[in-house]
Amino acid sequence: MATPAVPPSTPPATPTETPAAASDPAPAPSPASVSAPAPAPVPAPTPAPASSSDPAAAAATTAAPGQTPASAPAPAQAPAQSLPGPALPGPFPGGRVVRLHPVILASIVDSYERRNEGAARVIGTLLGTVDKHSVEVTNCFSVPHNESEDEVAVDMEFAKNMYELHKKVSPNELILGWYATGHDITEHSVLIHEYYSREAPNPIHLTVDTSLQNGRMSIKAYVSTLMGVPGRTMGVMFTPLTVKYAYYDTERIGVDLIMKTCFSPNRVIGLSSDLQQVGGASARIQDALSTVLQYAEDVLSGKVSADNTVGRFLMSLVNQVPKIVPEDFETMLNSNINDLLMVTYLANLTQSQIALNEKLVNL
C-alpha cells in the first residue's frame, strides 16, 4: 500500500525507472510543487493539495504529448533528492480522507457487470460533497468510453448531461472525480484524469478491483500530484488516500440485510417478519455477550492478559444495567403491556368497524 501506482505519464522507455519512483513514500510528491523553493526535499504538507490542482492539469497536458526523453530523467532525479525516510503507508499529508457510501460501490460493480463486450473496464463520474477534512462521495454514474491500445475516448457530453440530470435531484452534489474498475492505473488513466480535472478541482480517482486480484476486491482512492524537477517537464503520480466507509443509519441496516444474501444458496433472501427480526437481533446480542464472557473467563484463567480499556468498558457495561426494585419493574412492565394490549384491541375494533361500515354501505 506504500507504493503509489505506476506514474502513468512516463512513456514505455521508463519502466525500469518507475519502480524507483514508485518506491517513494507518499509525501514525496510535494517537493515537486512549483511554488516551493529550492529546498524541495522537505515535504510540505499544506501546499500540496492546493498546488497540485493547477500544476496537475498543466503537468498532464505537458506529459501527454510525447516529450518522452525529457521526462525520463526527471523521475529518476526526484527520488534521489526527496527521500526523507523509510516508505510509510499513511494518509495523504493534507489529511484528506475519502468517505465512501456503499451505494457507490454497488453501483460500480453493477455497471462493471453490464459492461459492453470487449471492454476491459468501466469508468464513471463520482459525485459528492467536499468537507474541510474529507471528501464524501455519495453518488456516481457510469460513462461510456472506448479504450484501445493507443487511445482512449470518453463521452464527456454524456457525462455533462448526466450530471445536469443528477443535479436536478440533488443540487448539492458536485463532481468529485472519477472511478475505474480494474486493479491498475494505466496510461489512459492520466488522460482521463486530465479530462476530469477540467470539471473539478483536484479530482479523485477511485479504483475498484473487480478482477479480484489477490482474492480480494481492493478499493483504493488516489489523487494526482506532481512530481519531477521544477522547471523541467513534470510527471504526474497518483498518491493514495485513505478510504473510509460512511453509512447513514438506514444504510447500515440496508447493507446488513443485503449482506445476508452471501449466506443463502441461491443468493436470494426475503424480508423477515417483525418477530423474526427481534429474534435475530437478540441472537446477535447473545453472541456478543458470549464473546465478552469468553474473554472475561480467559483473562481470569490467565490465558489472556488483562487490558485496562476493555476492563473499563466492561465495568461501564455492567453498571449500565439499571437496578430496579422488582415491584417497580412489575408495575412498569404491566402498564406497558396493558398499553400495548389496549392499542391492539383498538386497532382490531377499528378494523371491524370499517368492515361493518363497508357492508352497510353496500346494502
Add this chain to the structure above:
Amino acid sequence: MASRKEGTGSAATSSSSTTGAAGKGKGKAGSGDSAVKQVQIDGLVVLKIIKHYQEEGQGTEVVQGVLLGLVVEDRLEITNCFPFPQHTEDDADFDEVQYQMEMMRSLRHVNIDHLHVGWYQSTYYGSFVTRALLDSQFSYQHAIEESVVLIYDPIKTAQGSLSLKAYRLTPKLMEVCKEKDFSPEALKKGNITFEHMFEEVPIVIKNSHLINVLMWELEKKSAVADKHELLSLASSSHLGKTLQLLMDRVDEMSQDIVKYNTYMRNTSKQQQQKHQYQQRRQQENMQRQSRGEPPLPEEDLSKLFKPHQPPARMDSLLIAGQINTYCQNIKEFTAQNLGKLFMAQALQEYNS
C-alpha cells in the same frame, strides 16, 4: 402526476409489448390472478432508495423515483432505479417527461435496463393510500401490466429493519378505474371492499456474486457496531404518532359517514315526496276524469325532484384502506414490543 402518465404512455409503448407478452403467459391462469407473484429486487436498488430518502427527503415530504427492470415469467426483477426531483415552486418550467426520457436514454447507453417496471415512494408512518397514489399506480399498471409501487418506510427502517413493500392494484379495482366510474353502483357491482384494493406482492432481494464479494469486503473493512435500535424498549413516540394519524383518519371517516347518512335521509325523504306527488297527481286525474276533463300531463318527476348526488365512494374507500394499513402497522408494532417486554421480564426474573 399527470405528466408521469404521459411519460409512461410514451416510454412504455415499446416495452409493454415485450412485457405484456411475457406476462400474459402466466396471467391467463385466471381473472383473479395477477401477473406478478414475486418481486425480486437487486441490493443496489435498495441502497439507492435508502440514499435518496436520506438525502432529499425531510419530514412529511415524499420522495419518488422510477424503477427499471425486467419481467421474467411470473417474477418482476427490479435491477435499477433513478430518483425523481421533487416539485418545488421555482421549478415551474421543469419538464418531468423530458427528464425521464433523457435519463432512460442515457442509462440505455450504459446497458442499464431501460424498461419501466414501476415506481417507488417513501411514506410517512405508513400513510400512502391516497388518491394520487391510486391514480399513478393505475396509469402505470394500465400501461405496463406488471408494474408495482414500492413503498419504503424510512422511520420504520431506522428502527432496525428494512421496511419495503410492493403493492399492486387488484384486477377488480383496475376494472373500475378503467371505466373511470366511481359511483357507488359501479363499486358495489365490482364488489370492492377496502381490503381488496391493493394487494401486496412478496419481495425477495437478490445479489450477484460480485456484489456478494463486495459485501464481504465491506464487512471486513467497516467494523461499525450495530446500534441495536431494534431492541430498544422506548418506542412509544412511534406508537403515539401512528395513533395520531389513525385518529385523524377515523375523524375523516366519521365525517364521511355523516355525509352518507344525510344523503340517505335526503334520498328517502325525496322518495316520499315523489310518492306523495304521484298520489296527488293520480287523485287529481281521477277527479278530472270524473268531471270529464282531460287529465293533466304526466310531468317528468326527475325534473321536479332533482335526485341528490350520492357522495363519492372512492374517497371513503381510500380512507378505509388507509385505516386498515395503520391498524396493520400498529398490530405488527405491538407484537414486536410485546415480545421485547416479555424478554425483559424473563431477564429480570432471572436476575432477582
